[in-house]
Amino acid sequence: MPISVKNWTYEDVIVAPSLLAADFGRVAEETSRAINAGGDWMHLDIMDGNFVDNISFGPAMVETVHATNDVFLDVHLMIKRPNHYLSRFVAAGADMITVHIEPEADHEVGATLAAIRAQGVQAGLALNPATPFSAVEPYLAQIDMLLCMTVVPGFGGQAFMPEIMEKVAQAATLRQEKGLAYHIEVDGGVDAETGAVCREAGANVLVAGSSTFRAPDMAVAVAAVRG
Ligand code: DX5
Ligand code: ZN
Numbered sequence: 001m002p003i004s005v006k007n008w009t010y011e012d013v014i015v016a017p018s019l020l021a022a023d024f025g026r027v028a029e030e031t032s033r034a035i036n037a038g039g040d041w042m043h044l045d046i047m048d049g050n051f052v053d054n055i056s057f058g059p060a061m062v063e064t065v066h067a068t069n070d071v072f073l074d075v076h077l078m079i080k081r082p083n084h085y086l087s088r089f090v091a092a093g094a095d096m097i098t099v100h101i102e103p104e105a106d107h108e109v110g111a112t113l114a115a116i117r118a119q120g121v122q123a124g125l126a127l128n129p130a131t132p133f134s135a136v137e138p139y140l141a142q143i144d145m146l147l148c149m150t151v152v153p154g155f156g157g158q159a160f161m162p163e164i165m166e167k168v169a170q171a172a173t174l175r176q177e178k179g180l181a182y183h184i185e186v187d188g189g190v191d192a193e194t195g196a197v198c199r200e201a202g203a204n205v206l207v208a209g210s211s212t213f214r215a216p217d218m219a220v221a222v223a224a225v226r227g
Contacts, residue, residue, distance in 0.1 A: 008040075008072070010175070010183045014205040015226050016041035016074050017218075018187075019065070020056060020156045021209030027061065028068035030213070037218035038226070041072040041096075043187070043207045045156075046089070048079040051105050052154035059085070059092040066093025074098070074205075076126065076187065078153050080105060083112045090119045098124030098147050098185075101135050113142045124185070128153060133167045137174070143182050145205065146171050150198070151188025156209040160189030165201035172202030192224035199227055 008014060017039040022030035031042055042065055047056040062075060075094040079085065082099040089097055097116045101109060109125070116123040126147035127136050136146060148167045151158040164186070171184050183205045186198045191211035198206060208225045215221030 006072070008183070010181060010204050012040075012204060013199065013226055014040045014183070015212075015222050016043040016185070016205055016207045017212045017222070018043040018045060018156060018207050018209030019061075020045045021213040024057075027064055031065050031069040031071065033218060034212065034222075035069060035071050037212070038222040039071075039212070041074040041205070042069070043074045043076060043209075044094075046075060046077050046079055047154065050080040051100065051102075052078045054154040059088040062089060062092035062094060072096070074124075074185075074207075076124075076147065076207075077105075081107065083107045083115060086112070086115055087119065090116075090121050094121055096122040096124050096145060098126050098145060100126045100128070100153075101139075102128055102131055109139060110142060113139060117144075124183075126187075127167070129161050129164055133170050140171075140174060140178065140180055140182065145183035145185055147185040147187055148203070149188055150186050150190065150194070153188070158189055160191075160194040160197075162194075162197060165197060168198065168201040168203050190225060192221070192227075195225040196227055 017034040049055040074096045113123045122144035124145035184203045185205035186203045187207035190208045212221045
């Protein structure tokens with residue numbers, strides 16, 4: 001069965017190398033390298049220069065990864081109008097589309113989450129370090145994944161923010177109390193050491209860019225993040 005249709009649950013520890021740290025001149029090969037190194041999902045950071053102060057890549061890059069590799073595509077929309085672009089990322093082959101809760105991402109959150117699922121794609125919701133957990137609580141029953149940013153979004157290679165583990169633990173507790181089934185993803189500064197801290201707090205999807213793509217041996221680095 002193709003990897004991308006595997007039924008992942010929050011019991012799985014999932015390592016998601018972030019393409020942002022890869023060699024953009026060899027996207028297909030870099031993605032294959034990440035999969036062969038033991039990466040489960042590919043994390044694709046979409047940045048529009050509005051919601052975050054950086055510009056990365058768009059649907060065409062998602063399409064290239066989808067066309068050249070059989071892998072679950074975890075698309076992280078750090079953009080101002082996620083619902084405006086939604087159908088293009090679905091068409092490009094996204095398996096999970098994560099949108100931000102912050103008001104700077106100008107959309108009606110509930111409607112966008114429903115629209116993602118209506119197109120047969122899993123729906124993720126992300127909150128930045130400065131955003132209180134209470135902001136996402138009303139949506140926990142409508143999501144397949146909660147992304148707790150462990151850096152301020154916009155760039156790879158930043159320092160991990162340990163204080164975010166409080167939110168991860170809160171998300172894990174509420175998931176149990178409410179009988180929900182969302183993944184808990186962490187993103188930013190995740191490596192062997194911080195990955196263990198994240199798993200300990202209750203996260204099961206570990207995004208890792210610099211610590212995997214920039215490692216001397218990517219398979220060793222992916223295994224170390226997985227623990
Ligand atoms: C940052 C992105 C992260 C980033 C992670 O805005 O959302 O996914 O690529 O990179 P590392 O693992 O290098 O911190
Ligand atoms: Zn990301």
